[in-house]
Amino acid sequence: MKILIKNGRLVDPASNLDRVGDVAIANGRIVHLGDQGDFGGFEAERTLDATGLIVAPGLVDLCARLREPGHEHEGLLESELAAAAAGGVTSLVCPPDTDPVLDEPGLVEMLKFRARKLSRCRLFPLGALTRQLQGQALTEMAELTEAGCIGFSQAEVPIRDTLVLSRALQYAATYGYTVWLRPQDAYLGGGVAASGAVATRLGLSGVPVSAETVALHTLFELMRGTGARVHLCRISSAAGVELVRAAKREGLAVTADVSINSLHLSDVDIGYFDSAMRLTPPLRQGRDRDALRAGLADGTLDALVSDHMPVTSDEKAVPFAEATPGATGLELLLSLALRWARDAQLPLQRALAVVTAEPVRVLGPALGSLSASAGRLVEGGVADVCVFDADASWSVTPEALASQGKHTPFAFASSGFELPARVRCTLVAGHVAYEAA
Amino acid sequence: MLSKRNPQLNKHGELIHLLSTEGLPRAIIEQILDTAGSFLSVNDREVKKVPLLRGKSVFNLFFENSTRTRTTFEIAAKRLSADVINLDIARSSTAKGETLLDTVANLSAMHADMFVVRHSESGAPHLIAQHCAPHVHVVNAGDGRHAHPTQGLLDMYTIRHFKKDFRNLTVAIVGDIVHSRVARSDIHALSILGVPEIRAVGPKTLVPGDLRDMGVRVCHDMAEGVRDADVVIMLRLQNERMNGGMLPSSGEFFKHFGLTPDKLALAKPDAIVMHPGPINRGVEIASEVADGKSSVILPQVTFGIAVRMAVMAILAGNEA
Secondary structure, eight states, X not given: XXXXXEEEEXXXXXXXXXXXXXXXXXXXXXXXXXXXXXXXXXXOSEEEXXXXXXXXXXXXXXXXXXXXXXXXXXXXXXXXXXXXHHTTEXXXXXXXXXXXXXXXXXXXXXXXXXXXXXXXXXXXXXXESBGGGOSSSBOOHHHHHHHTOOSEEOTTOOOOOHHHHHHHHHHHHXXXXXXXXXXXXXXXXXXXXXXXXXXXXXXXXXXXXXHHHHHHHHHHHHHHHHOOEEEEOOOOSHHHHHHHHHHHHHTOSXXXXXXXXXXXXXXXGGTTTOGGGOOSSOOOOHHHHHHHHHHHHHTSSOEEEOOBOOOOHHHHSSOGGGSXXXXXXXXXXXXXXXXXXXXXXXXXXXXXXXTTHHHHHHHGGGGGGGGGTTTXXXXXXXXXXXXXXXXXXXXXXXXXXXXXXXXXXXXXHHHOOOEEEEEEEEEETTEEEEEOO | OOOOOOTTXXXXXXXXXXXXXXXXXXXXXXXXXXXXXXXXXXXXXXXOOOOTTTTOEEEEEESSOOSHHHHHHHHHHHHTTOEEEEEOGGGTGGGGTOOHHHHHHHHHHTTOSEEEEEESSTTHHHHHHHHSOTTOEEEEEEETTTBOHHHHHHHHHHHHHHHSOSTTOEEEEESOOTTOHHHHHXXXXXXXXXXXXXXXXXXXXXXXXXXXXXXXEEESXXXXXXXXXXXXXXXXXXXXXXXXXXXSOHHHHHHHHSBOHXXXXXXXXXXXXXXXXXXXXXXXXXXXXXTSTTBOHHHHHHHHHHHHHHHHHHHHTOOO
């Protein structure tokens, strides 16, 4: 289908583009970008008037769980990819903690095939780093990569055995695969809330900052020995940000992300045991949140992720410690990126960069031919586009979300959060994947 | 974020649930202690009953085993003429897979007026209070490490009985503070009542430095902790803490942090010694001290019934 997006404000952080113009799309690709006109007889079958709207690259989310296979009561590929499209997300990375775990090429192929059929959002699975995520035996990383995995992860299961971790990094480094790890020490990380005044007062078991910093120190030391490339998932503490900053200064091949929850909330928001705030990593103190915001602004943290995790009401209507951690997030990613930039007085370009060009840079060559055009607006590149109204403001009513997960700390009724920006239209490979009613 | 209203109070600032001593207005604590005082005489009468809760049903929901606390709540409710139903849920419905809220919904359908809840998870009574029918009152009888407000209030009653005024006291709480709901409830109540010095005493594994956030002075030395104290509250040391994870042995703990006559001699001459019970003789407290003239451990139990009567009577008089 030939689509013309007319008269929008074209914003692309990767090329520092910010101008009013048209985008012409044919055969899934952007064939013209910029000046308005008839561009050599382009006959649009569909014209979208983007006057007053922003036309940006589709968002790239480095952490969203779809819950299939194995957890269909929490989320379906169909509902969660629809949520992605509604949030302007055109590519997402999913961790391997499905049931069964993504440690077999066949499973990965099946998942990719089913996602492609839905054509709502591109899906980039992470393969399991160890079989069954048990932290003992390595998976067939090369086979899994051929099947479509873009990196290898332990999801929420830290490797306890340092020798296994070292070998996993060595083996991945052999092929240049990136290892995605959330830095958390298996022993120190057993609590349900961040150690500190709130956890102490509420009598909740704590996760000390050292759970993150001990894991980071271990990882960096092993990276120095193995030359592995590591992406650090969801840094949660000020001390963690500082260690990542030092590692980058040293020249280690490391990138890092932060979740929308840690970027906007702190442990004080737990209030009276609000299970919507039961998250991993746990919400830390205000000073940690401030450091995460600064780290994302200065590039120490490369990307912002939704940390999307659909959870049922039954799994949240239990005492805090027993609640399943996680929150829905795909439909909030754009708004919370813009809200962060607005609060921090950063330009729109930076807000969009942390959810488009920067995550694509994190993915690097693993994206193959897409790495040249995903997360950016470029002539000849894939037409993954998000059209949104930056001036709209909205508040989250959980029932209105496309995701099967209705639990979010940002629900208006409990948080009073007002969010900027609404997605009007999402295009994936030149197809309309979402259009606001 | 929106500031959240204290879920224990209705819009008139009256007590509708007792979930924690944290954030209780001082006037409500004093009202409970005064009311408890008037109930003490009931306990001395030949017919130990008043009709304040006649026709009301009090359900004791103990998701965690307890004999002592459940019994004192049962006695208190019966002395108020309530019908008392004891449910030992640790061994029944949740074992069959029923969720906490389903259990509560079912019991609400049986026209309960008050739930007395004990649960191993911090915050469980808050969850019940949020989801139960509006006319039902929830009393927290101990949740995880979080709170044990009636114990905290009976401790306040005991201190007031023996010391009269809170405003120049030094109170030392000794032992496993980090896992203790009693300690948390005592610390909040003591702060609200104006105690200028509250000390938390024990080894670093049981008394971590971040307890300072609760406004206490942290002491890792028993002599420093009890010196010139007016009140010494000893906590029960749970068996599971003694097996090497947090303490090497009960013997070493007793040697350094157990309350012996020698250590007690460092406190003020008229200091009182309290303990929420059940006591471990020779682990946290020496028999000479537990049975000695400074000990007020048994009066605490007696006051506990009056305080629980007061809490239930006040709750029953307030509407959501």
